[in-house]
Amino acid sequence: MQFTQEHEMFRQLVRRFVQDEINPHADEWEEAGIFPAHDLFKRMGDLGLLGLTYPEAYGGQGLDFSYTVVFCEELGRADCSGVPMGITVHTDMCTPALAHFGSDDLKQQFLAPSIRGDYVGCIGVTEPDAGSDVAAIRTRAVSDGDDWIINGRKLYITNGTQADWVCLLARTSDEGGYRGMSLIIVPTKTPGFSVSRKLRKLGNHSSDTAELMLDDVRVPKANTIGPEGMGFILQMQQFQRERLVGAITSYAGMEKTVRDTIAYTQQRSTFGQPLIDNQVIHFRLCELLTEIEALKSLCYRAADQYIAGDDVTRLASMAKLKAGRLAREVADTCLQYYGGMGYMEETRISRAFRDSRLLSIGGGADEVMLGIIAKYEGILPGKKKARPATTQPAPAIEPAIEPAIEPATEPATAPVAASPRTDDAHEARAGAPA
Secondary structure, X not given: OOOOHHHHHHXXXXXXXXXXXXXXXXXXHHHHOOOOHHHHHXXXXXXXXXXXXXXXXXXXXXXXXXXXXHHHHHHOOOOOOHHHHHHHHHHHOOOHHHHHHOOHHHHHHHHHHHHHOOOOEEEEOOEOOEOOOHHHOOOEEEEEOOEEEEEEEXXXXXXXXXXXXXXXXXXXXXXOOOOOEEEEEEXXXXXXEEEEEEOOOOOOOOOOEXXXXXXXXXXXXXXXXXXXXXXXXXXXXXXXXXXXXXXXXXXXXXXXXXXXXXXXXXXOEEOOEEHHXXXXXXXXXXXXXXXXXXXXXXXXXHHHHHHOOOOOHHHHHXXXXXXXXXXXXXXXXXXXXXXXXXXXXOOHHHHHHHHHHHXXXXXXXXXXXXXXXXXXXXXXXXXXXXXXXXXXXOOOOOOOOOOOOOOOOOOOOOOOOOOOOOOOOOOOOOOOOO
């Protein structure tokens, strides 16, 4: 990953925005349990921050993913994790499939205003009975002429109380498993759509999270992203970008946490010397910085492959796994060095401790990431079919179907290839904020 002068100029732009428009309000928004997404996104849209890799024809910047890396690194420096999460759901989780596979009309209706900051988007995948097992979703879209009539529930939806539209994964046929699902754009003002409740979370308080209800919601079939029945495959591709973005955003926050802890232990004295003069402390902080640098290098390598149009599922899963575990390690270790002060609500480290727990759950649990990595390494046991009483050999496992999908228009950045086997258990979504 090589950054140019243009990247550094862009970095300073995003850094100033975080310092001026997010950090001064972080405590207020954490207390309120929500940030004003429409207001903040509009200011970001005016600066061209919401469609970095998307085509200029829809208001995007037409840049490559390296600018998204810079964007996420600087968002990670915010004084809370909830606002960056809400932003990246909008920029890199609910919009990639729309940008790559949506029709021109659909992109004009939803992508362009989202890039301008006029609309807030969210992704609707997780359900009460379908978290890590995405193939178990029950939300159903039934054909009625030129329309879909949708019924179901979606849970843990980030931006859910403020969103203008949902990128919704629904079952559109009676085929079982991952087959027969479609991605559908659902405007939240459509009759029958409602927010049933705003959820209270352990951390990331400044980000609103909701349960959504769909009761005979009628939308045009033209709102379907890509071919009907290919929603699972498209969503798996969308997940890879989501996981990589989550890992990139996290390591920037981890480094800030360690740097803040260094500053605190330098000025805090015990037994006649600064805390940091204790070898166990300065050695441990150096170990954490080394781990963060290693994660950053992994993310840069994955980003380079993503820009080249290669399949980054393996590396993105590794980055997501490592980020979730390291975030908890960093927050727990650093809080310990703050002593009693670290246990107080008023300190940023206590917020980082709460917020860090989500990364190993949301966007694919650690165990799901391990299953994906094992699959790519060729060491994941196959699904064994029940063997009859007679000692006949079990039939070979049929490989999953992976149809080829062509983007509706040439994307600014090539979409990630779907994994070689889209089996239900290990290409899946964690039951956490979507």
